[in-house]
Amino acid sequence: MATATGRTAWRRRTSPLKRFLATETGGSAVLVLAVVIALFWVNVSATTYRIVWQTPLSVSVGDAGVSLSLRGWINSGLMAFFFFVVGLEARREFDLGELRQRRRVALPLLAGLGGMLAPILLFLAINAGRPSAHAWGAVMTTDTALTLGVLALAGRRLPGRLRVFLLTVTVVDDIVGIVVIATVYSESVNLIALLVAAGVFATVLLVRALRIHIGLIYLGLAAGCWLAVLKSGIDPIVVGLAMGLIAYAYPAGRSDLERASDLFRRFREQPTPQLARAARTGVRLALSPNDRLQAMYHPWTSYVIVPLFALANAGVPITGESLRGAFTSPITIGILVGYLLGKPIGIASLTGAVSLLSRGRVRPPVGWASVLGAGTAASIGFTVSVLIADIALRGGQLDDAKIGIFASLAGAALTTWTLTWILGRLPRRVRIRALYGTANAIIDLTVPVDPDRDHIRGPASSPVTVVEYGDFECPYCGQAEPIVRQLLAQFGDVRYVWRHLPLTDVHPHAQLAAEAAEAAHAQGAFWAMHDILLNRQDALRPDDLTRYAGELGLDIERFQQDVTERRGANQIAADIDSADLSNVAGTPTFFINERRHYGSYDIDNLSAAVKTARLQASAGSGTASNPHGESE
Numbered sequence: 001m002a003t004a005t006g007r008t009a010w011r012r013r014t015s016p017l018k019r020f021l022a023t024e025t026g027g028s029a030v031l032v033l034a035v036v037i038a039l040f041w042v043n044v045s046a047t048t049y050r051i052v053w054q055t056p057l058s059v060s061v062g063d064a065g066v067s068l069s070l071r072g073w074i075n076s077g078l079m080a081f082f083f084f085v086v087g088l089e090a091r092r093e094f095d096l097g098e099l100r101q102r103r104r105v106a107l108p109l110l111a112g113l114g115g116m117l118a119p120i121l122l123f124l125a126i127n128a129g130r131p132s133a134h135a136w137g138a139v140m141t142t143d144t145a146l147t148l149g150v151l152a153l154a155g156r157r158l159p160g161r162l163r164v165f166l167l168t169v170t171v172v173d174d175i176v177g178i179v180v181i182a183t184v185y186s187e188s189v190n191l192i193a194l195l196v197a198a199g200v201f202a203t204v205l206l207v208r209a210l211r212i213h214i215g216l217i218y219l220g221l222a223a224g225c226w227l228a229v230l231k232s233g234i235d236p237i238v239v240g241l242a243m244g245l246i247a248y249a250y251p252a253g254r255s256d257l258e259r260a261s262d263l264f265r266r267f268r269e270q271p272t273p274q275l276a277r278a279a280r281t282g283v284r285l286a287l288s289p290n291d292r293l294q295a296m297y298h299p300w301t302s303y304v305i306v307p308l309f310a311l312a313n314a315g316v317p318i319t320g321e322s323l324r325g326a327f328t329s330p331i332t333i334g335i336l337v338g339y340l341l342g343k344p345i346g347i348a349s350l351t352g353a354v355s356l357l358s359r360g361r362v363r364p365p366v367g368w369a370s371v372l373g374a375g376t377a378a379s380i381g382f383t384v385s386v387l388i389a390d391i392a393l394r395g396g397q398l399d400d401a402k403i404g405i406f407a408s409l410a411g412a413a414l415t416t417w418t419l420t421w422i423l424g425r426l427p428r429r430v431r432i433r434a435l436y437g438t439a440n441a442i443i444d445l446t447v448p449v450d451p452d453r454d455h456i457r458g459p460a461s462s463p464v465t466v467v468e469y470g471d472f473e474c475p476y477c478g479q480a481e482p483i484v485r486q487l488l489a490q491f492g493d494v495r496y497v498w499r500h501l502p503l504t505d506v507h508p509h510a511q512l513a514a515e516a517a518e519a520a521h522a523q524g525a526f527w528a529m530h531d532i533l534l535n536r537q538d539a540l541r542p543d544d545l546t547r548y549a550g551e552l553g554l555d556i557e558r559f560q561q562d563v564t565e566r567r568g569a570n571q572i573a574a575d576i577d578s579a580d581l582s583n584v585a586g587t588p589t590f591f592i593n594e595r596r597h598y599g600s601y602d603i604d605n606l607s608a609a610v611k612t613a614r615l616q617a618s619a620g621s622g623t624a625s626n627p628h629g630e631s632e
Helices: 016-044 046-053 070-095 106-126 131-139 144-154 161-183 191-209 215-232 237-245 254-269 273-286 289-313 320-326 330-357 368-377 383-392 395-423 428-436 475-490 510-521 526-535 542-551 556-564 569-581 603-621
Strands: 056-061 064-069 455-457 464-470 494-500 589-592 595-597
Touching (some): 016 046, 016 289, 070 161, 070 215, 070 237, 070 289, 070 383, 106 131, 106 161, 131 161, 131 330, 131 383, 144 395, 161 368, 191 237, 215 237, 289 383, 330 395, 368 428, 383 395, 395 428, 464 603, 475 494, 475 526, 494 569, 510 542, 510 556, 510 569, 526 542, 589 603, 595 603
Antiparallel strands (some): 056 064, 455 494, 589 595
């Protein structure tokens, strides 16, 4: 059997959400670098900076065409792809994430609206009666990449679940921000062009309803819709968001995976170009459009498009005089106060109001200190803020706004770090409750653990239960088995449950091996047989299974009769049904305290997940036991 070392495929597996967060966090460093380069460039040669980004670029076919500056193509063209990815992640959260339980939509929705409303009111109060008040939209939104970067650097004590909560909040204000751009900050609207855009988008919906999966068709329709919206006078980045929101997200289904396996098997038997194309299509269609599109575009938006936007828009001449002028300007002060005070006040107060009015039925997925940390980390506006400032302001006022936006980044990092430093000095019990709260997590495991039917290893009463859906012939299950043993040795009070999920389309001996384990269970030797089967995956034929029964000292005749009569088949079928109900299609799949574990199954990741589950259980019960001395 292969050992669990090196960069195996099962160690590299991560959830789409974790990939999204990792890409956003990594992209924040590239974004900051682009801002630094833009500032250096404009302060060394402002003339070349202006000439480069104001260079006209035209695309025409006959008498029709579009002419924009290079900055315009980036702001209205490439940034549409950025908001396309925002729409994809919003749709994923709505279909599969925290927002799939519709009652949970209200909290991040209102928290996001509060995080926009409070900064706007503060900005308007400071700029009341001045023309600059029109730029109130520049303090609305949070830059997701920079916010996640601040959390990674300054908010390490804050729980991982906070990032999911914060992501849903930032998605809300991104969506509202685009609506504001399309309505408040757009020029006079050409209704005919807008109707054309609506017609093209309706065609997109029709093509999707017909289950047509040809990317070029969608790309052509999206380009036509973008052009019509541009001609209508509305900023066409709204098209990117709309296209992302219609891309369904769903887990790979068992039937889709089995069809992909069958197509590949046909290609293996007869390697022709036609069967190769069919196999590629089968594998591609097993994934949701949301997964495929995020994998394709998200790295480009985080590492190329948004940094290009920063390079084209962050250039502000900085001198002692300009800084003195900026920090006495109501625009700069309004942006700083709006972000550094308004965001945390708005997010925390609206979250608290929802929890209070619902009498605790709707609560944040983290503690109140973490909610405040979400507010301080969210006090960063860049992408949409600069976009709105560029529309609403000109000349020195625009420079003042950009300086305020840049300063909010440093202020947010400082306040988030200060908050986590204070939390680190609180008593452990108080800190855990403040960070993790008492909200119930979403339950992913549809069929709960039943001691009367499930195979359980470890203490019956435990703060943490780990459920694995496994296949005795699956090499990744074999590689994960010693990791699970190490986990159980490290945490003596963890309860471990094995459920069968034989993938018979790829593992011909998996069903028989599972039935052999059930036959051993009838003689009180399930776990002994379980361990042998996972350690000898290359020998699972009937004679091998009988030999293993002999090694364990079982009644061979009874064992063979139970296997022949398939007396364990009902138990296995029930496990498979429970896997289908929980959308489990592959092995190994782990659930920790009924929440699906995404990501790799090495000891570090599983240990971290168990520690988090224990801390959340402790916060919910009002205890803070820590027999193993692990840290948050």
